[in-house]
Amino acid sequence: MAHSHDVPGDLTRNQGLVLGALNHSTGPLSAYDILDKLRADGLRAPLQVYRALDKLVERGLAHRLESLNAFVACADEHCHRKGLIAFAICEGCGKVDEFADAVIEERLGDWAGAKGFKVERTTMEIRGKCAVCLKAAA
Amino acid sequence: MAHSHDVPGDLTRNQGLVLGALNHSTGPLSAYDILDKLRADGLRAPLQVYRALDKLVERGLAHRLESLNAFVACADEHCHRKGLIAFAICEGCGKVDEFADAVIEERLGDWAGAKGFKVERTTMEIRGKCAVCLKAAA
DNA sequence: TGCCGCGATGTTATGCTATAACGTATTGGA
DNA sequence: TCCAATACGTTATAGCATAACATCGCGGCA
Ligand SMILES: [Zn+2]
Ligand SMILES: [Zn+2]
Ligand SMILES: [Zn+2]
Ligand SMILES: [Zn+2]
Numbered sequence: 035m036a037h038s039h040d041v042p043g044d045l046t047r048n049q050g051l052v053l054g055a056l057n058h059s060t061g062p063l064s065a066y067d068i069l070d071k072l073r074a075d076g077l078r079a080p081l082q083v084y085r086a087l088d089k090l091v092e093r094g095l096a097h098r099l100e101s102l103n104a105f106v107a108c109a110d111e112h113c114h115r116k117g118l119i120a121f122a123i124c125e126g127c128g129k130v131d132e133f134a135d136a137v138i139e140e141r142l143g144d145w146a147g148a149k150g151f152k153v154e155r156t157t158m159e160i161r162g163k164c165a166v167c168l169k170a171a172a
Numbered sequence: 173m174a175h176s177h178d179v180p181g182d183l184t185r186n187q188g189l190v191l192g193a194l195n196h197s198t199g200p201l202s203a204y205d206i207l208d209k210l211r212a213d214g215l216r217a218p219l220q221v222y223r224a225l226d227k228l229v230e231r232g233l234a235h236r237l238e239s240l241n242a243f244v245a246c247a248d249e250h251c252h253r254k255g256l257i258a259f260a261i262c263e264g265c266g267k268v269d270e271f272a273d274a275v276i277e278e279r280l281g282d283w284a285g286a287k288g289f290k291v292e293r294t295t296m297e298i299r300g301k302c303a304v305c306l307k308a309a310a
Numbered sequence: 311t312g313c314c315g316c317g318a319t320g321t322t323a324t325g326c327t328a329t330a331a332c333g334t335a336t337t338g339g340a
Numbered sequence: 341t342c343c344a345a346t347a348c349g350t351t352a353t354a355g356c357a358t359a360a361c362a363t364c365g366c367g368g369c370a
Contacts, residue, residue, distance in 0.1 A: 046317095046318065046319090047318095047319095048318080048319075049318095064355080064356075065356070065357080066355070066356070078320080078321080079320070079321060079322085080356080080357070080358090081319090081320085081321085081357085081358075081359095082319075082320075082321095084356095084357065084358080085318075085319080089318095100238040100239040100295065100297070101238040101295050103327090103355085103356060103357090120280075120283075122283075122284070122287070122289050124289075125292065131287065131289070133283065135279060135283065137275070137279050138276050138279050138280070141273060141275050141276050141279075142258075142276070142298065145260075145271065145273065146260070146298070146300070149260070149269070149302075149303060150302070150303030150306065151260050151262075151269075151298070151300055151301070151302055151303060152300045152301045152306055153298050153299075153300040154263065154299050154300040154301070155298075155299040155300070156296075156297070156298050156299070157238065157239050157295060157296070157297040157298075157299070158294075158295070158296050158297075159238070159294070159295040159296075160280065160284070160289070160291050160293075160294050160295075161291075161292050161293040161294070161295070162284070162289055162290045162291040162292040162293070163289070163290045163292070164287075164288070164289055165287060165288030165289060168288065168290055184346095184347065184348085185347095185348090186347080186348075187347095202326080202327075203327070203328080204326070204327075216349080216350080217349070217350060217351085218327080218328070218329090219328090219329075219330095219348090219349085219350085220348075220349075220350095222327095222328065222329080223347080223348080227347095241326085241327060241328090241356095
C-alpha cells in the first residue's frame with residue numbers, strides 16, 4: 035500500500051536525495067542540515083539543496099517552516115490539493131504535526147474578501163509543547 | 173487623543189529609537205534596516221537592535237514577521253491583550269495589515285485541546301496582493 | 311544526424327540574519 | 341553603601357540564502 039514515504043518517479047537525483055533526507059528525519063531539517071546528510075552522496079554546496087527544496091516545496095512534497103528556517107517532508111501525499119496548511123511544532127521534541135482546517139481557511143477567505151486582498155500563500159505555525167513532552171515534564 | 177504611535181515612557185533609549193524607526197516606516201524593517209536608520213543616533217552593532225527588538229516584541233509593542241525576517245510596530249496599542257494575531261502582507265507594496273480573529277483562535281484552541289498540545293505562540297501570515305495593488309495592476 | 315533550447319547541475323563568492331562571549335555602565339532596592 | 345539585576349557596547353562568529361557564471365544532458369526538430 036502507498037504511504038507518505040512514496041516518492042514520485044520523476045524527481046531529479048538531487049531532488050530525490052533531499053526528499054529522502056527529509057523523509058528519514060524525525061523532525062525539521064535546515065538546508066545545511068540536509069547538506070551535511072548528503073555530502074556522502076556527492077552534494078557539496080548549499081545551492082544544490084536550496085534548488086531541490088524550491089522544486090519540492092513548489093510541488094507540495096515538502097514544506098518550509100518559516101519560524102524555524104527549516105523544512106519538512108509533506109506528511110500527506112495529497113495535502114497539496116488542499117489550501118491552507120497549519121503546523122504545530124513542539125519546542126520540546128521538535129516534532130511537527132501537519133494539519134488542515136477548512137473553517138480557518140474559510141474565515142481567512144472572508145477576511146480577504148472583505149478587504150479586497152488576494153491571498154497567494156498562508157503561513158500558519160503553532161509553537162508549543164506536544165502531549166508527550168507535557169506528560170514527561172509533569 | 174491617543175494613537176498607535178504613542179510610546180510608553182519607560183522604554184530605554186535604544187528601545188525608544190528602534191520603536192521610533194518602526195513607527196515611522198511604512199512597511200516592515202529588518203534588524204539591519206533599522207540599524208542603518210539609527211547609525212546617526214549612535215547605534216553601531218546589530219545586537220543593540222536585536223536586544224531592543226526582543227524587549228519590544230516581548231511587550232507586544234512590535235511584532236516579528238517570520239516569513240520576512242522583519243519587524244513591524246504593533247498597529248494597535250492594546251493588541252497584546254488579545255491572543256492570536258494575524259498579518260496580511262502585500263507582496264506589491266509591502267504594507268502589512270494586522271488583525272485578530274476570535275474564531276480562528278478558538279478553532280486552533282479546539283485542535284490543540286483535542287491533541288493535548290499546549291500552545292505558546294502562534295504565527296499566522298498571509299501573503300498576497302492588497303486591494304490597492306490589485307487595482308493598479310488591472 | 312546535427313542543431314538548438316531549456317532546465318538541472320556544479321562551483322565560487324557574497325550577502326543577509328542572528329547570536330556567543332565578554333566587559334562596562336546604570337539603575338534601583340536592601 | 342552595597343549588591344543584584346538590567347541595559348549597554350564591542351568584537352567575533354555562526355547560520356541562512358542567493359548572485360553569477362559555466363557546464364551538462366535531454367528533449368524536440370530541421
Ligand atoms: Zn503537506
Ligand atoms: Zn514534544
Ligand atoms: Zn499588535
Ligand atoms: Zn499592496
